Amino acid sequence: MQLLAVPMASSGSGGITLLLPLILIVGMIWFMSRTQKKQRQRQADTVAKLSPGTKVITTSGLVGIVEETDDDYVTLEISEGVLVQVVKAAVGRVIPEEDGVDDEPAAAADDHADATSQVPTPEKVDVPDAGGEKADGKVQDAPKLPPTHTEN
Template sequence: MSIGILLPLILIVGVMFMMTRSQKTKQRQALEMRNKMEPGTGVRTIGGMYAVVKEVNDETVLLEITDGVHAHFTKSAIGTVLSEEEFNRIVHGIEPEEPAGLDGEAEDGADAVAGDAASADGVTDADKAADGDEEPISLDKSDADAEQDGSAAKDDAAKEQNGSASK
């Protein structure tokens, strides 16, 4: 056997060994991540759904998708275990607070007290914005029909004022 044939075979075996080794390392890291799940941690499934772990079993996980809505998933369906700060930032839109004094500016004590009072009673800035003058959007068909009837009546009134309506 010549070295010209032996060298490519050795290279192929070496590349295959390196690929399987990196794949095994990724599988081991994923297994460790899934084993560190505990009730109360936030997760993202491989389908992109965010939920909170309620119960961990041998092969399954009970996730709370929203208040009162629970679903069972296999552990392999968990894509990422998120830190509490990251989960709150993604799901609830709560940015992590920076420790005082990092930006070099003095904070106004009244603003800090007002922020603490708002967080203590559970009212967030998003809740305050939702309580504004905006009316919630309804997707009922009856509302859409009423809007169409109202816009048709407005069009007729406008035509009559312009004198373009036929009699």
């Protein structure tokens, strides 16, 4: 008895199918590192632009106004006369000045008030056993449902 080894037919693209996942993984790693590099650069630019009088939020959520900057530290005034020294890397973001921002919310509130004044208010609907008022004017509790399980 003699066994013969017959080569199996292949599509010829075996090398590409093995390289495709590797190329995708390398591409994802490159893209993620590029994105992180941009974020680090933005943070470094923000910290470099800090000057006295700038309002900032730290990464821990502390809000304050920059009093002075050092090579490694920033002194923030978090309340009247209360100064805190934090590491420059702890500055999360700069709060923009609110010069023209105050007018916009008032206009938006006026638009909202106009829209709500035009909407008709629904009439009071009497629903039985919905925790309404009793005849003597006192509010009664909503009906309670029986327990769905037993306690040990």
